[in-house]
Amino acid sequence: MTEYKIALVGFGGVNRGLAQLVAERNARWQASLGFSLKIVGVSDIFLGSIVNRDGLDAAQLVALPAEKGAFAKLHGGTAEAFTETVIRQSGADIIAEATFTNPVDGEPATTFCRWALESGIHVVTTNKGPIALHGSELKALAQRNNVAFEYEGSVMSGTPVIRLARQALAGAEVQGFEGILNGTSNYVLTRMQEGLSFAAAVAQAQQLGYAEADPSADVDGYDVRLKVVILANELLNAKLQISDVACSGISNISAEDIATASRNGQCWKLIGAAQRQADGSVQASVAARLLPLSHPLAGISGATNAVSFTTELVGAVTVSGPGAGKIETAFALLSDIVAIHTSQQQ
Numbered sequence: 001m002t003e004y005k006i007a008l009v010g011f012g013g014v015n016r017g018l019a020q021l022v023a024e025r026n027a028r029w030q031a032s033l034g035f036s037l038k039i040v041g042v043s044d045i046f047l048g049s050i051v052n053r054d055g056l057d058a059a060q061l062v063a064l065p066a067e068k069g070a071f072a073k074l075h076g077g078t079a080e081a082f083t084e085t086v087i088r089q090s091g092a093d094i095i096a097e098a099t100f101t102n103p104v105d106g107e108p109a110t111t112f113c114r115w116a117l118e119s120g121i122h123v124v125t126t127n128k129g130p131i132a133l134h135g136s137e138l139k140a141l142a143q144r145n146n147v148a149f150e151y152e153g154s155v156m157s158g159t160p161v162i163r164l165a166r167q168a169l170a171g172a173e174v175q176g177f178e179g180i181l182n183g184t185s186n187y188v189l190t191r192m193q194e195g196l197s198f199a200a201a202v203a204q205a206q207q208l209g210y211a212e213a214d215p216s217a218d219v220d221g222y223d224v225r226l227k228v229v230i231l232a233n234e235l236l237n238a239k240l241q242i243s244d245v246a247c248s249g250i251s252n253i254s255a256e257d258i259a260t261a262s263r264n265g266q267c268w269k270l271i272g273a274a275q276r277q278a279d280g281s282v283q284a285s286v287a288a289r290l291l292p293l294s295h296p297l298a299g300i301s302g303a304t305n306a307v308s309f310t311t312e313l314v315g316a317v318t319v320s321g322p323g324a325g326k327i328e329t330a331f332a333l334l335s336d337i338v339a340i341h342t343s344q345q346q
């Protein structure tokens with residue numbers, strides 16, 4: 001029976017969700033997936049760090065209070081985040097990187113990924129920064145070191161999108177996509193339609209674990225821009241940089257705008273899109289759009305996301321599912337580990 005040793009970098013909603021899945025489901029995974037996970041290290045800039053090569057108690061980790069330096073309360077733990085030690089010296093086979101997304105330079109997460117990959121350790125991450133801003137470099141580094149770099153959860157959380165489009169739509173010739181790619185902003189627009197204020201809706205999205213550390217990334221479109229770059233580069237080989245994507249958000253949409261749209265049989269949605277042009281280039285954008293209620297994306301509400309791929313051979317293929325959430329996104333990390341396990345068996 002295979003056991004993968006895993007170290008968690010960042011211990012907020014998503015990696016706590018992964019620890020919870022380990023605590024509740026590890027025994028079942030041995031039978032259903034052919035492997036189990038042993039958590040050998042955790043590092044978080046706020047909570048501190050801990051390493052135990054024999055394995056940490058996942059349930060105890062989940063129960064840890066979200067207090068500064070909390071890892072110092074555990075045997076062998078410290079209030080300081082020795083992230084490089086956790087990555088390089090915990091004996092981990094896999095690093096689950098889930099620190100905050102930095103939309104400007106992808107740091108420090110990109111450095112964490114580099115440390116792991118150059119040490120011959122697989123990386124699974126939900127962090128959009130390293131992929132959107134340094135994806136080619138990190139993929140090449142992984143390849144040189146014969147390890148995997150997987151990031152399914154970076155777009156649409158636990159809803160399979162990247163692997164689905166890359167593998168299941170291979171040969172269908174994807175020409176573009178458009179979709180609702182941010183859970184928080186869609187949640188905010190939905191709650192505003194129901195009468196809640198913008199600020200109260202953002203606060204709820206934060207409480208539910210959907211929002212970024214700085215929620216302006218969600219409502220101003222920067223988060224969707226990263227996801228559009230990731231999808232366009234992955235599926236259309238677009239080689240886009242974030243500066244290539246025109247970007248605006250929903251923070252200027254007022255309660256009155258929403259009420260007017262509703263009276264006219266329309267609704268506002270934040271849409272990320274990319275399309276291959278006749279000359280082979282790819283044009284991409286992020287903007288709030290008024291959609292008629294009959295539009296397929298108009299019915300996507302709350303933190304649900306949806307993306308519609310246009311393909312040459314089978315027309316439009318649309319995928320819908322959770323776009324944010326702690327357990328949902330932790331599942332994406334699990335799906336990356338399943339992909340690593342499957343490739344190791346071949």
Ligand SMILES: NC(=O)C1=CN([C@@H]2O[C@H](COP(=O)(O)OP(=O)(O)OC[C@H]3O[C@@H](n4cnc5c(N)ncnc54)[C@H](O)[C@@H]3O)[C@@H](O)[C@H]2O)C=CC1
Binds near residue numbers: 010013046128213324
């Ligand atoms: N929550 C969600 O629904 C989704 C989140 N993501 C991405 O997953 C990542 C994690 O998300 P959450 O867990 O929700 O965020 P979070 O804010 O709950 O947790 C992030 C954790 O990283 C820690 N951290 C920040 N900087 C660090 C550093 N330099 N070294 C070590 N630890 C550091 C923070 O203290 C915090 O505990 C983010 O990049 C986010 O964009 C992706 C898809 C969905």
Ligand SMILES: N[C@@H](CC=O)C(=O)O
Binds near residue numbers: 156182183184212323
């Ligand atoms: N903050 C993001 C989380 C997933 O990437 C969102 O709301 O979609």
